[in-house]
Amino acid sequence: KSRWSLVGMTAVVTGGTRGIGCAVVEELAELGAVVHTCSRNEVELNQRLQEWSAKGLTVTGSVCDLASRPQREQLIGKVSLLFGGKLNILINNVGTTYHKRTTDYTADDYSFLMGTNLESCFHMSQLAHPLLKASGVGSIVFISSVAGLVSVDVGTLYCAAKGAINQLAKNLACEWAKDNIRTNSVAPWVIKTPLVDQVMDDKNKFTSDVESRTPMKRLGEANEVSPLVAFLCLPAASYITGQTIAIDGGFTVNDCF
Numbered sequence: 001k002s003r004w005s006l007v008g009m010t011a012v013v014t015g016g017t018r019g020i021g022c023a024v025v026e027e028l029a030e031l032g033a034v035v036h037t038c039s040r041n042e043v044e045l046n047q048r049l050q051e052w053s054a055k056g057l058t059v060t061g062s063v064c065d066l067a068s069r070p071q072r073e074q075l076i077g078k079v080s081l082l083f084g085g086k087l088n089i090l091i092n093n094v095g096t097t098y099h100k101r102t103t104d105y106t107a108d109d110y111s112f113l114m115g116t117n118l119e120s121c122f123h124m125s126q127l128a129h130p131l132l133k134a135s136g137v138g139s140i141v142f143i144s145s146v147a148g149l150v151s152v153d154v155g156t157l158y159c160a161a162k163g164a165i166n167q168l169a170k171n172l173a174c175e176w177a178k179d180n181i182r183t184n185s186v187a188p189w190v191i192k193t194p195l196v197d198q199v200m201d202d203k204n205k206f207t208s209d210v211e212s213r214t215p216m217k218r219l220g221e222a223n224e225v226s227p228l229v230a231f232l233c234l235p236a237a238s239y240i241t242g243q244t245i246a247i248d249g250g251f252t253v254n255d256c257f
């Protein structure tokens with residue numbers, strides 16, 4: 001078997017209909033994995049499934065709100081049936097933010113943003129553990145953020161959740177190494193996706209601020225994140241675990257300025 005192929009492997013990618021998740025679904029499927037994804041919007045999900053099928057990629061999908069504990073349980077139940085109780089790859093991609101001053105965040109904001117960004121990843125990893133272990137070769141990749149490594153003004157709760165995700169990747173790497181499950185985290189800087197469009201107040205100012213602070217003088221593309229995510233799942237990455245790797249055009253090495 002090639003060290004550079006995912007043929008024969010199964011994968012779950014949360015939030016695969018747009019942005020980074022969508023690029024990751026395609027990357028894994030193009031390397032030969034059989035992929036199951038999810039999102040909350042059934043129409044968009046069906047549209048993506050049709051597009052992938054037309055490209056010859058093996059992808060199925062479920063409507064699921066990852067912020068809901070019972071829906072996460074249902075999703076893994078379905079995945080277990082679909083893949084015979086085994087899973088090789090879990091990509092914890094779903095995440096979101098909205099900006100408020102720290103003093104303005106309410107208890108509901110806290111529950112929503114921590115629930116969507118951190119608890120969903122934690123619980124999905126718990127739920128997937130027996131399946132990943134049963135497959136014999138498991139890999140989890142968390143889609144974290146540069147906002148979990150340094151201070152970036154995109155919402156304190158989001159940043160706190162992303163910082164916690166990086167730590168989660170380290171702890172699980174140690175706890176689950178005996179089960180042959182590797183866990184890593186990738187930390188992108190600003191990537192052109194619908195989420196970024198939604199969060200920006202003044203698009204031109206935001207873009208020029210980011211460009212001026214980034215050594216490579218541009219934003220990233222979703223398909224510049226997906227190759228690293230896929231690499232971390234390959235047999236070729238078999239000794240890499242517990243790491244957080246930035247994909248940032250040099251932003252964090254340049255003191256973020």
Ligand code: NDP
Binds near residue numbers: 038095187192
């Ligand atoms: P988008 O908002 O562009 O896409 C998010 C995807 O996840 C969509 O498919 C969306 O579908 C799905 N999704 C969102 N919430 C839920 C939910 N509760 N349940 C199920 N599916 C959901 O996001 P990005 O691609 O930009 O971001 C993906 C990840 O990358 C996030 O964790 C984000 O924090 C991280 N990231 C993004 C960066 C960026 O600059 N874009 C930078 C650093 C990290 P639907 O809404 O229909 O459910």
